[in-house]
Amino acid sequence: MDTRVVLLLSLSVCLALAQNMGRSMSQRCTCRKIRGRFESPKKILDIQVLPPSTSCDRLEIVVTLKSGLQYCMDPKAENVQRVIQSLIELKKKTTAQRSGSTTTIIPQ
Template sequence: MSTKILLIVALAITVALSQHIVSESSRCLCQRVRARIVGNPSDIKNMEIFPPSNSCEDLEIIVNMNNGEQYCLDPKVKRIKEIIKKLRLKRSTTKDN
């Protein structure tokens, strides 16, 4: 009887630990973020915005430069929020036309 209980407890602990490891592993694209746009804005090829998802709970903003470099912006910075708002407004007005 005690062997069965130990086996069940060991199994429960293993499942709990594996759930913790899965929830801690983030598949976010951005490991580090910057607070501002780096370089000349005319050198920006495009910006990609990824909303929170099952694989990453963060809003991610990736800036792709014409020279192939890319970096991530911090979506919590006020200036970055303003840029995103302007992009969304611009996108919604172009969709309407």
């Protein structure tokens, strides 16, 4: 009777571990380590915001420097949220200016 309990317990532990490993293996997130602060804006070449997807269930922000170095930012950090919000506003202004500049008014 004792061997059956031990066998059942070990089988349960193995199944739990296998399910947990399968879940971690399916997560293909880009970011493993994250930073809380940005580099100097003059050094930044590109900022990519990667939304949650089937391969990664969290929002990721990847910063590429002009030197080629890439690192990830913490999307929950206040300073990161401020920078992302200012970039969104800047893009809106740029888009509005472009659409406004293509409109031509011909005087009659």
